[in-house]
Amino acid sequence: MHLPGWPSLLFAVATIVVIPVMALRSAGRVRQLRAQGAMPSRVSMLAQSLLSLTLLFGIAFSVGRSFGFDVFATPPVGAREVALAVAALGALFAIRALLRWTRDADEERRLAVFSWMPRTTLERALFVAVAIVAGVSEETVYRGVGMQILWHATGAPKIAAIVMALAFAAAHAAQGRKSAVAVFAIALVMHALVWHTGTLVLAMAVHAVYDVAAGILAGNRARRLGLP
Numbered sequence: 206m207h208l209p210g211w212p213s214l215l216f217a218v219a220t221i222v223v224i225p226v227m228a229l230r231s232a233g234r235v236r237q238l239r240a241q242g243a244m245p246s247r248v249s250m251l252a253q254s255l256l257s258l259t260l261l262f263g264i265a266f267s268v269g270r271s272f273g274f275d276v277f278a279t280p281p282v283g284a285r286e287v288a289l290a291v292a293a294l295g296a297l298f299a300i301r302a303l304l305r306w307t308r309d310a311d312e313e314r315r316l317a318v319f320s321w322m323p324r325t326t327l328e329r330a331l332f333v334a335v336a337i338v339a340g341v342s343e344e345t346v347y348r349g350v351g352m353q354i355l356w357h358a359t360g361a362p363k364i365a366a367i368v369m370a371l372a373f374a375a376a377h378a379a380q381g382r383k384s385a386v387a388v389f390a391i392a393l394v395m396h397a398l399v400w401h402t403g404t405l406v407l408a409m410a411v412h413a414v415y416d417v418a419a420g421i422l423a424g425n426r427a428r429r430l431g432l433p
Contacts, residue, residue, distance in 0.1 A: 293411050294411045349399075
């Protein structure tokens with residue numbers, strides 16, 4: 206692997222600045238549409254997310270290849286690596302449980318994120334597809350390509366990991382402030398998993414499994430709260 210060039214640095218800037226800004230604007234737009242009762246269908250939103258994440262992965266994969274970074278590189282995986290992946294998954298659910306504990310039902314009802322959560326069989330199928338692609342694309346961007354570029358640019362892996370974790374949290378701004386803090390913690394867990402296992406593949410799997418489970422649980426919770 207050789208040092209990233211200017212296109213890679215532009216990608217890093219887009220990851221750290223442009224995507225979070227777009228996410229913040231999107232969050233504002235969602236709040237406005239929700240207040241007007243004009244939210245698009247969940248099928249439409251999920252399909253759009255699937256397309257956006259696929260395009261994001263394609264760009265990140267191409268940028269990674271430009272400086273010799275193999276997104277799917279997998280060193281020998283043994284019991285230690287599997288145990289770390291299971292521990293990381295458990296940590297993600299613990300963070301989610303702590304987040305749930307900080308909210309009451311009224312606060313939950315105001316969360317725009319429930320608008321994306323699946324209710325029907327078709328929505329669940331689409332959501333699973335989105336979760337799998339998100340696991341692959343977001344780990345590629347934030348724990349893989351973006352992390353490598355920033356690491357080489359700064360020479361400080363810990364600073365690079367913190368910056369990328371902040372960018373990851375900002376990119377999920379539509380989920381609310383408390384969720385952004387939780388997402389930041391989740392990002393740090395995933396950075397640690399990649400660091401200690403030496404591969405993105407296990408992180409991709411953990412990310413996808415968590416997203417699928419969390420999405421289905423959130424959809425069930427939305428129904429219990431009486432949300433449309």
